[in-house]
Amino acid sequence: MNLLLVAPILLPMLTAALCLLAWKSVRVQRWLGVAGSAALLASALALFAEVHGRGIAVSHAGEWAAPFGITLAADLLGALMVVLGGIVGLMVAVYSLGSIDEGRERFGFHPLVQILLMGVCGAFLTGDLFNLYVWFEVLLMASFVLTALGGERAQMEGAIKYVTLNLVSSAIFLAALGLLYGLTHSLNMADVSLRLAKLNYPALENLLAVLFFIAFGIKAAVFPLFFWLPASYHTMPVSVSALFAGLLTKVGVYALIRVFTLVFRDDVEFIKELMLVVACLTMAVGVLGAVAQMEMRRILSFHIVSQIGYMIIGLALMTPLALAGTVFYLAHHIIVKTNLFLVSGAVARATGSFELKKVGGLYAAQPGLALLFLIPALSLAGIPPLSGFWGKYILVKAGLESGQVVLVVAALAVSVFTMISMMKIWSEAFWKPHPLGLTPAPVGLLNGPIAAMAAMTLLIGFGVEPMMQLAQRSAQQLLDPQNYIQAVLEARK
Amino acid sequence: MNTVMALLIGMLYASGMYMVLRRSMVKLIIGLALLSHAANLLIFTMATLRRDRPPLIDEGETALAAPYADPVPQALILTAIVIGFAVSAFAAIMIYRVYQTTGTDDLDQLHTTDS
Amino acid sequence: MNSLILRTTTGFLLSLLVLFSVYLMLRGHNAPGGGFIGGLTATAALTLYAFAFDVATVRKMLRIDPLSVAGLGLVLALVSGLPGMLGGDAFLTSRWAVLALPGGTEIHLGTPLLFDFGVYLVVIGVGCAVLLTMAEERGE
Numbered sequence A: 001m002n003l004l005l006v007a008p009i010l011l012p013m014l015t016a017a018l019c020l021l022a023w024k025s026v027r028v029q030r031w032l033g034v035a036g037s038a039a040l041l042a043s044a045l046a047l048f049a050e051v052h053g054r055g056i057a058v059s060h061a062g063e064w065a066a067p068f069g070i071t072l073a074a075d076l077l078g079a080l081m082v083v084l085g086g087i088v089g090l091m092v093a094v095y096s097l098g099s100i101d102e103g104r105e106r107f108g109f110h111p112l113v114q115i116l117l118m119g120v121c122g123a124f125l126t127g128d129l130f131n132l133y134v135w136f137e138v139l140l141m142a143s144f145v146l147t148a149l150g151g152e153r154a155q156m157e158g159a160i161k162y163v164t165l166n167l168v169s170s171a172i173f174l175a176a177l178g179l180l181y182g183l184t185h186s187l188n189m190a191d192v193s194l195r196l197a198k199l200n201y202p203a204l205e206n207l208l209a210v211l212f213f214i215a216f217g218i219k220a221a222v223f224p225l226f227f228w229l230p231a232s233y234h235t236m237p238v239s240v241s242a243l244f245a246g247l248l249t250k251v252g253v254y255a256l257i258r259v260f261t262l263v264f265r266d267d268v269e270f271i272k273e274l275m276l277v278v279a280c281l282t283m284a285v286g287v288l289g290a291v292a293q294m295e296m297r298r299i300l301s302f303h304i305v306s307q308i309g310y311m312i313i314g315l316a317l318m319t320p321l322a323l324a325g326t327v328f329y330l331a332h333h334i335i336v337k338t339n340l341f342l343v344s345g346a347v348a349r350a351t352g353s354f355e356l357k358k359v360g361g362l363y364a365a366q367p368g369l370a371l372l373f374l375i376p377a378l379s380l381a382g383i384p385p386l387s388g389f390w391g392k393y394i395l396v397k398a399g400l401e402s403g404q405v406v407l408v409v410a411a412l413a414v415s416v417f418t419m420i421s422m423m424k425i426w427s428e429a430f431w432k433p434h435p436l437g438l439t440p441a442p443v444g445l446l447n448g449p450i451a452a453m454a455a456m457t458l459l460i461g462f463g464v465e466p467m468m469q470l471a472q473r474s475a476q477q478l479l480d481p482q483n484y485i486q487a488v489l490e491a492r493k
Numbered sequence B: 001m002n003t004v005m006a007l008l009i010g011m012l013y014a015s016g017m018y019m020v021l022r023r024s025m026v027k028l029i030i031g032l033a034l035l036s037h038a039a040n041l042l043i044f045t046m047a048t049l050r051r052d053r054p055p056l057i058d059e060g061e062t063a064l065a066a067p068y069a070d071p072v073p074q075a076l077i078l079t080a081i082v083i084g085f086a087v088s089a090f091a092a093i094m095i096y097r098v099y100q101t102t103g104t105d106d107l108d109q110l111h112t113t114d115s
Numbered sequence C: 001m002n003s004l005i006l007r008t009t010t011g012f013l014l015s016l017l018v019l020f021s022v023y024l025m026l027r028g029h030n031a032p033g034g035g036f037i038g039g040l041t042a043t044a045a046l047t048l049y050a051f052a053f054d055v056a057t058v059r060k061m062l063r064i065d066p067l068s069v070a071g072l073g074l075v076l077a078l079v080s081g082l083p084g085m086l087g088g089d090a091f092l093t094s095r096w097a098v099l100a101l102p103g104g105t106e107i108h109l110g111t112p113l114l115f116d117f118g119v120y121l122v123v124i125g126v127g128c129a130v131l132l133t134m135a136e137e138r139g140e
Helices: A002-021 A026-054 A076-099 A102-106 A109-125 A129-148 A153-184 A189-198 A202-220 A228-235 A238-263 A269-291 A296-317 A320-351 A367-381 A387-401 A405-431 A444-462 A464-479 A482-490 B002-021 B025-046 B071-102 C004-027 C035-052 C055-062 C066-080 C111-139
Strands: A057-060 A071-074 C096-100 C106-110
Touching: A002 A026, A002 A057, A002 A071, A002 A076, A002 A109, A002 C066, A026 A057, A026 A076, A026 A102, A026 A109, A071 A076, A071 A109, A071 A482, A076 A109, A076 A238, A076 A320, A076 A444, A076 A464, A102 A109, A109 A129, A109 A238, A129 A153, A129 A238, A129 B071, A153 A189, A153 A202, A153 A228, A153 B025, A153 B071, A189 A238, A189 A482, A202 A238, A202 A269, A228 A238, A228 A296, A238 A296, A238 A320, A238 A464, A269 A296, A269 A405, A296 A320, A296 A387, A296 A405, A320 A367, A320 A387, A320 A444, A320 A464, A367 A387, A367 A405, A367 A444, A387 A405, A387 A444, A387 A464, A444 A464, B002 B025, B025 B071, B071 C111, C004 C035, C004 C111, C035 C055, C035 C111, C055 C066, C055 C111, C066 C111, C106 C111
Parallel strands: none
Antiparallel strands: A057 A071, C096 C106
């Protein structure tokens, strides 16, 4: 069990170290990246099997007991997220073989991706709030460099916004940690949860909850705090923006789920109402922003924002069904969104641009790629029987059960608009002939990861029953954190 | 002492925010550094300011004797300072690069990627 | 910079400073010091060397790329956590061995020392990589 918990953190670290040792040889680094990501996925699957079969796994680094040492803990949600991280990592590693330019590879693209994956897995597995901060910084540092790597003008402009807002978020997170430590004298999440339950300072708790919400909200890109995302994601190379789109904002959502199901459970009615409003506005503003865009990656970036709103709905409603919906949506969204970014890269490779006005003719030339675009695109919009439909269905049902009619109407309207922008990409990039009459070039290797992820989307869509059971079990664990707390505080080997 | 610290932290936050909101990139970086200093001092203050014995177990004892200083916040701050140092170093190099590629220090000029 | 005094003294200072950095690293387990501060001292020594001579000399002296030094350090730090797991304990659980020297001196060797050495190398590697790259850019 100890090995399973540290492996998803150690394997990317080892891969990054080996890449650094092979600094001069880009070829070796490339294959190390693929092998390391594959090993990460394998270890993540092993961890998931363990957690699924035997319940929450806990390990205390250096055998220092719970509230004092560094705790690693994986419940179903954490293990599932690590698996998704492994999938995205592997797909992006394979995709980058055919898409990333050698200049970026020479300046450390491969080790940086691995360090980012290490940070992401660490954030999913840690049981300690300060460690969460440290893992956030690890993944942020890697992402900062990846954002700026290459040094094109647009990239640098995007990078400065990305870096600034994420640093502000980190500073707020750190301040919130300080206040929480002053209040509870502990930072182990399980321990803090118990101690907060005994204290009675509703005003302070609400203040802390809001601070955490803002800190993680910036990272998750919720409504008034999302502007860094559409300003920067479309400036990076596709491999990088696909990785970011799949994982980074979702780390923020994961942190929100963790903190608001484990640490702040009572006395925070205020934040629940705030979350409902924020979720609605995030969905609506994101999708409206996307409608106005004519560049593929900008459209997709705005849709990330909009989809984050759906995930926040489940968290705000906090019923078992709603939370299961959020978990389901997370899994669906990570795969679909990464895939759409990968497709946008393939389209640009084939036709030479990301601007919808300048591309076209892909359906006639490459019907296979067109089909591979349709699967995630329709899934994102929520067409049955694809995965996005089930995610939305569960959330809408949970919303109706809680009597949140406005929320349900907003969610349904947003999915119509999502459909509109997906159809915009379809008709401009695939259906209409190329404006200059060019024949799109073949994209070769890039099809591989895209097809694999489309298959996963279909798998979630058609195998919805087991996936839903998993989401429900995970929601149960989240809503009744006693097991998690017990596992962390009493674990001995 | 707490009042003095509170005022100091407040001032750091205020000046940090003011600097972040300026148009110059250099001031932006200074502002971010000030914000992280403010957060570090906040942790330091929140862990109660007291003169106590260092948290070391005496020879022959098995537990800490009663009034001892809490070592955790210092460890937290040390970690946060190291991270903040690395981030500031990166940010400084980044704005230098941005300046090289765009030829301006004015953040208002950097709006071509906004939607 | 081209100063005879600096060049001559740096030759002596480099070895002294690196020795001091190793001393700092070794005493770090129970006393002030440790891999991080030791690494910084060593980086400072190498930077001084780069001042006195030039960046290319330092690169030649290091023999391998600074980032590879960092990679080696990462691997060492990672490996230091593994022996503890062999006995079924968690990652990073420390293991100690006592090396008895003739004359009654005992040296405690353990995995934390290896970890510190890993950190030492990472700090040297990353520090040198950053500083040397920046210095080279200046020189262009």
